[in-house]
Amino acid sequence: MGARNRPLTRSLGTPVTETITGIPIRIGERVLTPIVHKTTNVRRRAVMRQGQLSGQGWGFVSVRPVAILEQGPSGQRTIPIRDKTAQLLGGLLLAACIIPLLLILTVHLIRKS
Amino acid sequence: MEKDIQALLDAVSDLRTKADVSAVFGPPVTLEGRTIIPVARVAYGFGVGDWHATEADTEADDADTLEPENGTGRGGGGGAIARPFAVIEVTPQKTRVEAIVDEQKLALAGWLLVGWSVFWLARTLIQIFGKRE
Numbered sequence: 001m002g003a004r005n006r007p008l009t010r011s012l013g014t015p016v017t018e019t020i021t022g023i024p025i026r027i028g029e030r031v032l033t034p035i036v037h038k039t040t041n042v043r044r045r046a047v048m049r050q051g052q053l054s055g056q057g058w059g060f061v062s063v064r065p066v067a068i069l070e071q072g073p074s075g076q077r078t079i080p081i082r083d084k085t086a087q088l089l090g091g092l093l094l095a096a097c098i099i100p101l102l103l104i105l106t107v108h109l110i111r112k113s
Numbered sequence: 114m115e116k117d118i119q120a121l122l123d124a125v126s127d128l129r130t131k132a133d134v135s136a137v138f139g140p141p142v143t144l145e146g147r148t149i150i151p152v153a154r155v156a157y158g159f160g161v162g163d164w165h166a167t168e169a170d171t172e173a174d175d176a177d178t179l180e181p182e183n184g185t186g187r188g189g190g191g192g193a194i195a196r197p198f199a200v201i202e203v204t205p206q207k208t209r210v211e212a213i214v215d216e217q218k219l220a221l222a223g224w225l226l227v228g229w230s231v232f233w234l235a236r237t238l239i240q241i242f243g244k245r246e
Binding site: 020023028030056058063065068070081082095100104106107 | 203
């Protein structure tokens with residue numbers, strides 16, 4: 001930014017993740033409280049130049065369910081909500097890493113013998 | 114003018130607090146003694162810009178000369194995505210969470226893994242049999 005540009009306000013945010021609990025849902029004798037992780041990153045900037053004023057802002061918000069807190073006659077327990085797709089994709093990625101290693105090892109052993 | 118831009122930037126900051134849990138957990142639906150709560154994963158992004166010029170930039174040089182001497186410009190855009198994540202089933206006996214698997218994404222990843230494996234297998238076979246010949 002040159003000397004002629006005067007920043008009025010600037011917010012270079014870093015992603016912020018917070019855990020939020022929602023409004024409890026009553027079903028019969030049980031009360032379910034949703035818990036989510038909210039990740040946000042908002043950046044904004046305003047610049048004053050000679051005779052010009054400009055402002056820009058951008059950001060993203062991601063809300064991911066994490067668990068549900070169940071309260072009932074039998075007590076309280078937390079039921080996790082797992083991302084099964086991410087788990088399976090992680091397994092495939094692991095396999096993609098292991099397969100070449102195994103094959104390289106096979107070639108190495110064959111050459112050695 | 115400064116107020117307009119400040120209001121715009123404040124609106125951008127407010128979006129951080131707008132998304133809440135109700136966007137992720139849907140309303141419960143009761144059917145035949147079972148209550149179902151749909152759960153989704155939600156994400157959205159946005160961008161806005163505002164520009165004002167009220168007087169000629171007399172000191173303008175090189176790239177600045179391309180800008181108009183006065184005027185106003187404003188624009189913005191955004192997008193959102195919501196993906197089914199799980200279903201919470203509540204029966205008189207128990208509460209359970211049934212995860213929803215994105216089959217399309219998994220099928221694509223599976224095919225990529227098959228291709229990757231075939232490539233490495235072919236490479237290995239060439240290395241083994243190429244050496245013997």
